[in-house]
Amino acid sequence: MRLKGYKIENTPSENFPEMVTVTKGKTVSKKFITQQKAVAWIESLAAMSLINRGKKKVKNELSSIGLMSENDYAW
Secondary structure, X not given: OEEOOEEEEEOOOOOOOOOEEEEEOOOEEEEEXXXXXXXXXXXXXXXXXXXXXXXXXXXXXXXXXXXXXXXXXXX
C-alpha cells in the first residue's frame, strides 16, 4: 500500500502478526504494530508539514505589508 509517498508493507512477527513497515526512499524505515498506527503517523507528519508551511506564509505576508519586521523571530 502507498500513502503520501510512503510505502506500507506487511512484516508480521511471532508477537505482532499485524506489524507493518513504513519506508520512504532510503532515509525512512519505521515499524508499527498495526497499519492504522502507521497511517496515523504519516497523517501527523503531513499535518505538521502543513502547519509549518502556514506559519512561514503568514510571516512572509505580515512582513510584506509592514506589520512585522523580517528580523522578528518571536514565532
